[in-house]
Amino acid sequence: MPTNGTAKLGWRRYFPILEWGRTYDRDALTNDLVAAIIVTIMLIPQSLAYALLAGLPPEMGLYASILPLVAYAIFGTSRALAVGPVAVISLMTAAAVGSVAAQGTAGYIVAAITLAFLSGIFLILMGVFRLGFLANLLSHPIVSGFITAAGIIIAASQLKHILGISADGHNLLELLVSLASGLADTNPITLAIGVGSTVFLFWVRKGLKPLLVGMGLRPKLADIVAKAGPVAAVAVTTLAAWGLDLGAAGVKLVGAVPQGLPPLTLPSFAPDLVLALIGPAALISLIGFVESVSVAQTLAARKRQRIDPDQELIGLGASNVAAAFTGGYPVTGGFARSVVNYDAGAETPAAGAYTAVGLAIATLLLTPLLAFLPQATLAATIIVAVLSLIDLSILRKAWTYSKADFIAVAATILATLSLGIEIGVSMGVALSILIHLYRTSKPHMAIVGQVPGTEHYRNVKRHEVITRPGIVSLRVDESLYFANARYLEDYIYDLVATQPDIRHVVLACPAVNLIDMSALESLEAIDHRLSDMRVKLHLSEVKGPVMDALERTDFLKHLSGQVFLSHHMAMRALSETGPAGEAPLAAQ
Amino acid sequence: MPTNGTAKLGWRRYFPILEWGRTYDRDALTNDLVAAIIVTIMLIPQSLAYALLAGLPPEMGLYASILPLVAYAIFGTSRALAVGPVAVISLMTAAAVGSVAAQGTAGYIVAAITLAFLSGIFLILMGVFRLGFLANLLSHPIVSGFITAAGIIIAASQLKHILGISADGHNLLELLVSLASGLADTNPITLAIGVGSTVFLFWVRKGLKPLLVGMGLRPKLADIVAKAGPVAAVAVTTLAAWGLDLGAAGVKLVGAVPQGLPPLTLPSFAPDLVLALIGPAALISLIGFVESVSVAQTLAARKRQRIDPDQELIGLGASNVAAAFTGGYPVTGGFARSVVNYDAGAETPAAGAYTAVGLAIATLLLTPLLAFLPQATLAATIIVAVLSLIDLSILRKAWTYSKADFIAVAATILATLSLGIEIGVSMGVALSILIHLYRTSKPHMAIVGQVPGTEHYRNVKRHEVITRPGIVSLRVDESLYFANARYLEDYIYDLVATQPDIRHVVLACPAVNLIDMSALESLEAIDHRLSDMRVKLHLSEVKGPVMDALERTDFLKHLSGQVFLSHHMAMRALSETGPAGEAPLAAQ
Known part of the structure; x- marks a missing residue:
């Protein structure tokens, strides 16, 4: 709530009559x-x-x-x-x-x-x-x-x-x-x-x-x-x-x-x-x-x-x-x-x-x-x-x-009509929760590349962008929590298994509002398994509150890669330290 | 999944033995x-x-x-x-x-x-x-x-x-x-x-x-x-x-x-x-x-x-x-x-x-x-x-x-030990869902203002920024769905009720990955009620998939305000058309 009006009122909070009654x-x-x-x-x-x-x-x-x-x-x-x-x-x-x-x-x-x-x-x-x-x-x-x-x-x-x-x-x-x-x-x-x-x-x-x-x-x-x-x-x-x-x-x-x-x-x-x-x-x-x-x-x-x-x-x-x-x-x-x-x-x-x-x-x-x-x-x-x-x-x-x-x-209406009102409304509640979990269980993820001449990164499928060999930039458009933590794992393992030349995976997190403990454990698992494949995991554009939570754990200590303030900084740093034969991005 | 490998295999998807067996x-x-x-x-x-x-x-x-x-x-x-x-x-x-x-x-x-x-x-x-x-x-x-x-x-x-x-x-x-x-x-x-x-x-x-x-x-x-x-x-x-x-x-x-x-x-x-x-x-x-x-x-x-x-x-x-x-x-x-x-x-x-x-x-x-x-x-x-x-x-x-x-x-462990394994794991599932709903039920929202000399907008509580009288810019850092739709309503009504000079509310949506039907109905209710108070509701930086869904409804037709591509465009347009006595923002 933008105002603390109710909190300031103290016990009057519980007796609104004392407020409007005074001016009656x-x-x-x-x-x-x-x-x-x-x-x-x-x-x-x-x-x-x-x-x-x-x-x-x-x-x-x-x-x-x-x-x-x-x-x-x-x-x-x-x-x-x-x-x-x-x-x-x-x-x-x-x-x-x-x-x-x-x-x-x-x-x-x-x-x-x-x-x-x-x-x-x-x-x-x-x-x-x-x-x-x-x-x-x-x-x-x-x-x-x-x-x-x-x-x-x-x-x-x-x-x-x-x-x-x-x-x-x-x-x-x-x-x-x-x-x-x-x-x-x-x-x-x-x-x-x-x-x-x-x-x-x-x-x-x-x-x-x-x-x-x-x-x-x-x-x-x-x-x-x-x-x-x-x-x-x-x-x-x-x-x-x-x-x-x-x-x-x-x-x-x-x-x-x-x-x-x-x-x-x-x-x-x-x-x-x-x-x-x-x-x-x-x-x-x-x-x-x-x-x-x-x-x-x-x-x-x-x-x-x-x-x-x-x-x-x-x-x-x-x-x-x-x-x-x-x-x-x-x-x-x-x-x-x-x-x-x-x-x-x-x-x-x-x-x-x-x-x-x-x-x-x-x-x-x-x-x-x-x-x-x-x-x-x-x-x-x-x-x-x-x-x-x-x-x-x-x-x-x-x-x-x-x-x-x-x-x-439709299920709520049908169940209410056919099975009774209590079952109907309970089914509605259960279904809305399941549907929400299902919807967020496969979050939109985009592999992004650099828009030429800018510091902006966009979906490679929708824009003409520059990508770097050996580096995958993945933007996740959803908070990471138990409903989608495993999907993220599957997605990244598939990505890395099918593209053997990948050396760095950078997760761009500007739309990640929350990382719950399930997702944290998934990130740890991803990091461990990528390490087994000699791939480094990096994060970029992690929001303040999310970063605060991560800093309370030892995830960042063990992370094989780094956390970058902006995705562009990540790309610059990783291109420069990349394997020989790759042209570093020109400094901008 | 990044690859369609499994889809292409057709019925072989169901018999992985046919894949690895060929090269045994x-x-x-x-x-x-x-x-x-x-x-x-x-x-x-x-x-x-x-x-x-x-x-x-x-x-x-x-x-x-x-x-x-x-x-x-x-x-x-x-x-x-x-x-x-x-x-x-x-x-x-x-x-x-x-x-x-x-x-x-x-x-x-x-x-x-x-x-x-x-x-x-x-x-x-x-x-x-x-x-x-x-x-x-x-x-x-x-x-x-x-x-x-x-x-x-x-x-x-x-x-x-x-x-x-x-x-x-x-x-x-x-x-x-x-x-x-x-x-x-x-x-x-x-x-x-x-x-x-x-x-x-x-x-x-x-x-x-x-x-x-x-x-x-x-x-x-x-x-x-x-x-x-x-x-x-x-x-x-x-x-x-x-x-x-x-x-x-x-x-x-x-x-x-x-x-x-x-x-x-x-x-x-x-x-x-x-x-x-x-x-x-x-x-x-x-x-x-x-x-x-x-x-x-x-x-x-x-x-x-x-x-x-x-x-x-x-x-x-x-x-x-x-x-x-x-x-x-x-x-x-x-x-x-x-x-x-x-x-x-x-x-x-x-x-x-x-x-x-x-x-x-x-x-x-x-x-x-x-x-x-x-x-x-x-x-x-x-x-x-x-x-x-x-x-x-x-x-x-x-x-x-x-x-x-x-x-x-802790509840899962205690319930499993004291009430039995089925109740324990069921309670864990129910609690994680409730906790997730609770967490997302009060999304982080920030009133934002313009960083001087830029097109960027930041939280007024954390940065020295410029705000315009009569216009409230509200950034919502969460997808809008049934668990938080009513909170958004409460928040905006409180905001407008406590600040009688507000004429425009602009919702900045760069972190809104989904607006479900509950949230859509809340937005409609907000728009109706703001109209009753002679306040216009605007949206800015709505993501592509969210915009696609909104365009299938008549919400945008009835919306009292407009939808702006960027928040800066919203602020420029609204300042120019604002009530007399307000200095429009200089064009940049």
């Missing part, structure tokens, strides 16, 4: 309150819907949107991030918890709470020990592919609620087969509500805003009104279900939701459960962090604000721990709601705290009304929300840019 | 025969001992030293490599096979044969699909650490034979505890044989050669005589056991060994067994390959010969398949015996085939004599052989060179 004024309060009202309206149906997606009682979605937001307001660094339950993490929760307990049991709920706790602890530890680099394991294309596949699975999983049937499956194919076999049991009223809500929500998303703008509303206001669409769908279908007693007609309703503030809950510390959930918790943390930081950075950049990724880990970790102790489940920063929060004018994380108050009021007052809310309405909310996640264009883009990246993305 | 003459025959006789003498006790180490009947060690050698002679490319059972692979075989069957059962033998088969197929597939880069996952220091730890475990595991007691354990601690608790049962005669043989073999190794040289023998001959030490130990202790009927006194003997040529055996294709052994087979293949290629390259270099690593995979694979079909177990090229083979004058892989004939004769004629061979003698052979593998200096060396490499090596 009436203007910021007003703006934050307006944003909070809008986000609250958006978050109520989403919280219920994502809890349903996670296989949890709807109130857990609400609980996950109260204290976690307060925790983030205290510990988070983004001014606009809106934290809470999100679609992909809800799906991952369902997959992780579903493998240790049956949906609908008390064990399932305890497992979800434990998952939030483990995920929170994992995030906090990563933040404190500055291990955010682990999130790098999830490359951009892998995450895009994974999110797309997860979006497809989520949409498919909600079809059963739209149709009013039962269906289940561990992967997309099983799910679709299960849906198809239950198609005959479709409840027509449920279907009508589900399709109606879906079409309505799509129209709200695409058609309402232009209509409102056409009617003279300011675009920003029109946008905000359109965001209230899901609430309208919830209100209308709940009213219909209550007035027409649709529950008796076989329409599945949300049912009784406990009224009142979040309860105090405790995660389980049963070793078996913790062991079973630790892997999924790590994955959920990483995926949630990557998505959240990406949104936070996008929004911060618009106002030239900074976020601190390490502190974001702590903020999100605190949110998840808060979720675990107040009946919630894993949360992270949501893309859509953060953009809404930002657009609505949120100036500080306090907007999140006010949103939490809004949700708490809803939990106190509105829950009795939710009993009549059809599940199909929530399913429609989810479907419309996740369709924006599905973006198969990443495949085309990867195909154009690099086949290796394409393989990684 | 009487001289080569004589030299190969002499080498074969010496290696045979060395290999008989080793084969028996390593089979014992693998928990297999002794004849399987002999069988593993017959047809596998012929197979390597046909398919291998090294002129001096001597293939057969080796210590570390025998230990790994015991660990892998011991987890699926009990020692002494028929299932144990079938599992060992299946392991050889799977390992052979794995090697051949790697060779055919040129996946030798997978061996890079096992870095030099990791392999050194692993071999050292394996050597310690092997030596400890043989102590029970020296003491004549029973002991067992999954790791070093368990093994030592088990040994200690059985100490009271020590068989004094076994102990005498074991300690006597060990001391004798050490003396043969260290003291015999100087003695013989002092007596006027040529050093090379003295060396060879010394190599026959184990045979002498075997002969003397066998004779003693037979003459004094030591078996009746509680000394464990090898017992009846079937006389005759290797039987035809078949690996098992039981899915459960194959699934359980596939992972260990992969590890055994990789470790065996890495060790074998390293020896082969060392010896080839001395004569400016070439080996082809891809074809070596096929050669070793064929050896293992041959082992599987003739009652053997996993084999690879051994270090000590290859050096002996080379020193004794072996000129072609035919020497290996002659060694195989020698072993076949031994199996036919000598096996009845082996019944009286004390196991303690074989244990002594193993202990003396593996002590040369133990090299803890790798720890000191790694500590000096790089703490990261030290952590990886």
Whole structure:
């Protein structure tokens, strides 16, 4: 980082609220309150819907949107991030918890709470020990592919609620087969509500805003009104279900939701459960962090604000721990709601705290009304929300840019759809690492020669250059480390074995940013074996930090040749001392 | 590879014997025969001992030293490599096979044969699909650490034979505890044989050669005589056991060994067994390959010969398949015996085939004599052989060179000793990858300025250079890929957020050898977000292959700034078009 701002702050690093809180004024309060009202309206149906997606009682979605937001307001660094339950993490929760307990049991709920706790602890530890680099394991294309596949699975999983049937499956194919076999049991009223809500929500998303703008509303206001669409769908279908007693007609309703503030809950510390959930918790943390930081950075950049990724880990970790102790489940920063929060004018994380108050009021007052809310309405909310996640264009883009990246993305999508989300994302990570190792395992190397009349050396294959008999100049265009150390050995042995007149090999290292210990041992082996062939090994243009490391070893003491500051100096020196019969290079 | 020699050979690539066989003459025959006789003498006790180490009947060690050698002679490319059972692979075989069957059962033998088969197929597939880069996952220091730890475990595991007691354990601690608790049962005669043989073999190794040289023998001959030490130990202790009927006194003997040529055996294709052994087979293949290629390259270099690593995979694979079909177990090229083979004058892989004939004769004629061979003698052979593998200096060396490499090596050694060899080597691989990702996750970046009067740009922290207001020149000293893409984002956002006057960011990329798709997406994100801040992103000195890849995307079309051939051109252009009030750089 170019600044040491965070380091200087000392313990304030961990409480960003102390920074922005000092200058909090009436203007910021007003703006934050307006944003909070809008986000609250958006978050109520989403919280219920994502809890349903996670296989949890709807109130857990609400609980996950109260204290976690307060925790983030205290510990988070983004001014606009809106934290809470999100679609992909809800799906991952369902997959992780579903493998240790049956949906609908008390064990399932305890497992979800434990998952939030483990995920929170994992995030906090990563933040404190500055291990955010682990999130790098999830490359951009892998995450895009994974999110797309997860979006497809989520949409498919909600079809059963739209149709009013039962269906289940561990992967997309099983799910679709299960849906198809239950198609005959479709409840027509449920279907009508589900399709109606879906079409309505799509129209709200695409058609309402232009209509409102056409009617003279300011675009920003029109946008905000359109965001209230899901609430309208919830209100209308709940009213219909209550007035027409649709529950008796076989329409599945949300049912009784406990009224009142979040309860105090405790995660389980049963070793078996913790062991079973630790892997999924790590994955959920990483995926949630990557998505959240990406949104936070996008929004911060618009106002030239900074976020601190390490502190974001702590903020999100605190949110998840808060979720675990107040009946919630894993949360992270949501893309859509953060953009809404930002657009609505949120100036500080306090907007999140006010949103939490809004949700708490809803939990106190509105829950009795939710009993009549059809599940199909929530399913429609989810479907419309996740369709924006599905973006198969990443495949085309990867195909154009690099086949290796394409393989990684395609494998991630296919594995996620067919083998499950945890295997999918793990396979993506493993493949990106292997592909990177493969790519760097055969670094570009060029035999270079002197551009006549200059001190420059260029690839003999691309330029008309001067080479000296008995001397090979080899430029390595990659850091030398374990993945390519042996290739370098093979390359040089082949070179020397096929050209018996070689007496000097000069490795030009201007692009070598690192020589790890494997590569050092390879260089030692090369030097020994070249000595056996009476060939000397030299280095040129070794970078400062690389040279520092080499000087800590006795490699340079034993090196048969020399280290030259510039390649031209190497060529001059070696030509002059070369075997008789070779013309030395003219001094320049 | 600099030459396309192998490609031009077509199908001959797969049969190196067709190359060297064409010029095979009487001289080569004589030299190969002499080498074969010496290696045979060395290999008989080793084969028996390593089979014992693998928990297999002794004849399987002999069988593993017959047809596998012929197979390597046909398919291998090294002129001096001597293939057969080796210590570390025998230990790994015991660990892998011991987890699926009990020692002494028929299932144990079938599992060992299946392991050889799977390992052979794995090697051949790697060779055919040129996946030798997978061996890079096992870095030099990791392999050194692993071999050292394996050597310690092997030596400890043989102590029970020296003491004549029973002991067992999954790791070093368990093994030592088990040994200690059985100490009271020590068989004094076994102990005498074991300690006597060990001391004798050490003396043969260290003291015999100087003695013989002092007596006027040529050093090379003295060396060879010394190599026959184990045979002498075997002969003397066998004779003693037979003459004094030591078996009746509680000394464990090898017992009846079937006389005759290797039987035809078949690996098992039981899915459960194959699934359980596939992972260990992969590890055994990789470790065996890495060790074998390293020896082969060392010896080839001395004569400016070439080996082809891809074809070596096929050669070793064929050896293992041959082992599987003739009652053997996993084999690879051994270090000590290859050096002996080379020193004794072996000129072609035919020497290996002659060694195989020698072993076949031994199996036919000598096996009845082996019944009286004390196991303690074989244990002594193993202990003396593996002590040369133990090299803890790798720890000191790694500590000096790089703490990261030290952590990886130390973790490999500790995990191998405490958690078992498979976990140990896997942990080493995982750690080296993580460490590499961590190292490259925060690449060195320098803000650069112009060296007065030149077109050179250097780090502002190290040199007196000229910078331009409103323009930041950032040189990135690492390829950009998923492990560091987000760091680059964070770095640039921080830079721009803390310096509000910045209008242009120029990324100087002379050390960027690769931009993968993650990094491309990061660059796109950086460009978008900088645009939001009204800052332009430019690139300079982009390498040819990197530029080619970028041109396949629409990144350059959307880029807010430009791509400059040289950094100096970038600075000139941007200074001229800069905001009013800035003096443009004088044209040079």
